[in-house]
Amino acid sequence: MKIGAPKESARGEARVALTPESAQHIQKLGHECLIEAGAGEAAGFSDAAYRDAGVSVVDGADALWRDAEVVIKVREPSDDEVKQLHEGQTLITFFWPAQNEALLEACKAQGATVVAMDMVPRISRAQKMDALSSMANIAGYRAVIEAGNNFGRFFTGQVTAAGKVPPAKVLVVGAGVAGLAAIGTATSLGAVVRAFDVRPEVSEQIESMGAEFLFLEFDESQDGSESGGYAAPSSPEFREKQLECFREQAPDVDIVITTALIPGKPAPKLWLEDMVAAMKPGSVIIDLAAEKGGNCDLTKPDERVVSDNGVVVVGYTDFPSRMATQASLLYATNIRHMLTDLTPEKDGVINHNMDDDVIRGATVAHQGEITFPPPPPKVK
Numbered sequence: 001m002k003i004g005a006p007k008e009s010a011r012g013e014a015r016v017a018l019t020p021e022s023a024q025h026i027q028k029l030g031h032e033c034l035i036e037a038g039a040g041e042a043a044g045f046s047d048a049a050y051r052d053a054g055v056s057v058v059d060g061a062d063a064l065w066r067d068a069e070v071v072i073k074v075r076e077p078s079d080d081e082v083k084q085l086h087e088g089q090t091l092i093t094f095f096w097p098a099q100n101e102a103l104l105e106a107c108k109a110q111g112a113t114v115v116a117m118d119m120v121p122r123i124s125r126a127q128k129m130d131a132l133s134s135m136a137n138i139a140g141y142r143a144v145i146e147a148g149n150n151f152g153r154f155f156t157g158q159v160t161a162a163g164k165v166p167p168a169k170v171l172v173v174g175a176g177v178a179g180l181a182a183i184g185t186a187t188s189l190g191a192v193v194r195a196f197d198v199r200p201e202v203s204e205q206i207e208s209m210g211a212e213f214l215f216l217e218f219d220e221s222q223d224g225s226e227s228g229g230y231a232a233p234s235s236p237e238f239r240e241k242q243l244e245c246f247r248e249q250a251p252d253v254d255i256v257i258t259t260a261l262i263p264g265k266p267a268p269k270l271w272l273e274d275m276v277a278a279m280k281p282g283s284v285i286i287d288l289a290a291e292k293g294g295n296c297d298l299t300k301p302d303e304r305v306v307s308d309n310g311v312v313v314v315g316y317t318d319f320p321s322r323m324a325t326q327a328s329l330l331y332a333t334n335i336r337h338m339l340t341d342l343t344p345e346k347d348g349v350i351n352h353n354m355d356d357d358v359i360r361g362a363t364v365a366h367q368g369e370i371t372f373p374p375p376p377p378k379v380k
């Protein structure tokens with residue numbers, strides 16, 4: 001079948017869903033690969049590199065959407081792109097069906113099948129397709145790089161002829177995939193790292209990376225986890241204790257990286273105005289929850305603001321796109337693994353097996369029917 005990647009149409013999006021490397025794997029499944037001319041440029045992949053990998057470079061999005069039987073993308077389709085979808089065509093992309101009901105309806109009306117990469121069940125067998133984790137890992141790493149870029153000092157402590165330099169103190173709030181990546185990156189740069197999460201089970205992971213887990217003195221256990229490993233909203237008493245702990249940390253830490261999210265809810269506000277005011281001038285806050293409203297009171301999505309007392313607050317929502325080469329390499333690999341499962345005979349024929357937990361879970365529209373939300377997966 002013809003698998004095609006258009007140039008991303010969302011403003012500022014630099015990632016691409018097909019790389020020369022992933023194209024070679026997809027061709028081994030018996031498929032043909034197409035790419036829109038210039039689609040990989042912002043991620044560092046030239047048209048010539050695609051041609052060398054056996055990919056047909058087509059001029060213009062119209063030809064791509066017309067000819068590809070499977071369209072692979074990074075961002076959900078624009079209204080114009082949805083109009084190009086046609087019956088029998090499959091679209092594989094991040095889609096966020098719960099937030100994009102009208103878009104899903106529109107795709108259904110076009111008779112297309114939509115596989116949402118953000119809906120891949122988080123079970124062991126599907127880890128190779130877990131694009132959410134791939135992107136969160138990059139966001140966590142990049143958050144530390146961005147913090148370093150805005151922080152006027154070293155991360156590591158040094159003793160030099162010109163004087164002693166203390167290590168930077170970094171606090172990471174939320175230790176999911178992005179938080180753990182931030183902890184690993186900050187400790188490897190030599191910072192003193194502390195971390196907090198409502199899920200106590202992450203304490204071992206945090207400590208094994210050389211960081212300190214901040215425990216709360218609380219009558220009940222520090223347990224804010226729900227089934228499925230995700231966080232639940234905290235009780236008011238727990239939240240008060242947590243804010244008390246952060247108030248103590250605020251004057252001491254140099255960099256705060258917040259990543260706290262609760263699925264389906266706005267991000268909890270955890271780093272309040274008074275905490276920013278208590279921080280030292282030149283300190284930096286990177287709020288990875290900015291897209292969901294932010295964990296910090298001062299966060300403005302997609303902006304870098306400086307508080308009255310000189311604290312930099314970064315609310316960019318495009319960290320993976322800021323590392324477009326790495327992000328595209330990982331995302332394209334997640335996509336080609338999805339295509340591998342969709343092509344079990346490696347004969348260039350897509351077998352959309354709705355009895356397969358992973359394919360079923362990720363499929364949000366199938367042959368003109370909406371198939372979201374999926375039933376819970378049967379296997380772990």
Ligand code: NAD
Nearest residue numbers: 122123133174175176177178197198199229231259260261
């Ligand atoms: P996420 O992005 O939903 O949330 C980020 C972190 O914020 C979580 O660790 C959460 O506990 C934390 N948080 C929420 N409210 C908080 C608060 N008030 N204070 C402090 N921290 C708070 O999380 P994620 O990175 O998507 O990971 C969620 C879970 O999914 C984890 O248990 C992770 O190990 C698991 N996971 C499993 C797989 C797999 O099995 N294939 C893959 C990826 C992630």
